[in-house]
Amino acid sequence: MLGGFNVGHETPKKLAYTKEHEWVNVEDGKARIGITDFAQDQLTDVVYVELPTEDETLSQGDAFAVLESVKSVSDVYAPVDGTVVQVNHELEDSPELINDDPYGDGWIVVLDMHDASQAEDLLDHEEYVDHTEA
């Protein structure tokens, strides 16, 4: 990421995070994933997305989606192992949802987690804020 501080960005306390600026909401063994407010702001206007397909199997660290702004291309990485069970196809026609509502309508996928214990290794709110301010 280019420089910048996590000032004035929303970072909800109830979510888990990665150093690569994904957020993860784990419920009943399912992980809903998107990118953080900080990340969308750094990325600038998202104008094109490439999404995975349902049933795709991902390993932690796999690049599973591509977000393109006018100026740059960014990969989104799987924070945990899992099978893709839902894809936010709304983003194909409205990529700006990533910028406008990163924790809501701008979600990217839902994974059926293979190993629920992986969620414990993710960053919490405080660790993520520290990471973006480092």
Add this chain to the structure above:
Amino acid sequence: MAREGQPERARETTPLRHLHDDLGARFTPFAGYQMPLQFEGILTEHNAVRTHAGLFDVSHMSNLTLPPGDAEPLADAIGADATKLTPGDAKYTVALREDGTILDDLIVFRLPNRFHLIPNAGMNETIATHLTEHGCEVEDRTAGLCILALQGPQAPGLIEKVLNVEPPQRFTVDPLFDEAGFISGTGYTGEDGVEFVLPIEHAEETFQAFIEAGVTPCGLGARDTLRLEKGYCLAGNEFNPPVTPIEAKLTWTLDLDHDFTGRDEILTRREAGPQRVLTGIKLTDEGIPRREATVHHDDEPVGTVSSGTMSPTLETGIALAYVDPAIEEPGTRVTVDIRGSHRAGTITEVPFV
């Protein structure tokens, strides 16, 4: 999420940085300068210039001046015949190396008391040396001057309203503020508009006056999408690696009936015909072509993208690319390799918009 490419370090910034900070600009390193990438957002700024008016600080561009008596050595050094310029003229041209490739593109202004050249950002020393070698007496005024661009359909009216001066005609230049600076009918967006070259204090006042009049501040992000929709060359992209004006389709910027460095090579190469030419490509598939992507025709590689973006106006991927002249006919079907996936497009005459 991770971004490709390494951030570069920048030594310099614009003298107007404090004004941009106040407006919430995000900065990006470009050619050794920290310059505003965007204020509110690239798409908003792009659309403001196409429909209303936008204001750019492009003070990273170079400023060189020459005495009016240097018309002949200047004409030897650049593609335009400087001896034919009369006070008030502005001309877009290129400076060539001995081998006929483009050293830089620039605008030369004939002011009442001097020639003024605006080469690209970071090119002041290179072009000053080139001119000095041709016998010109060059003053590098880059550090003491700012350049602003007011662009968009509302620009002419705003100039009359805010500055109480008549906007200059296209490719003409008028002194401004008792000859401390000047205003020219030039730009890089394809819209109506002007560029200002001003000492720092005048630039601060002028920038603020237009912002107060409601003009949208714009960064280099929108500047790039605006120029690409019009098919204008960006030196760091379209002239890198080196190309001739024949390949870049810029022979129209040369006065070939006067002698200048690189001219003989151009005449020889024009006779032989280019091996690659710059053309537009408009994608019909989804995706955004990026620099260095390979262009294919009938499954054979036929060229390379030099600049690409999502066109905010067309909402489709567009590119400038150097391709085999055999396939440059507008309408020819090609594909562009985007991360291993071949996306369909057509050769398209520029401007795209």
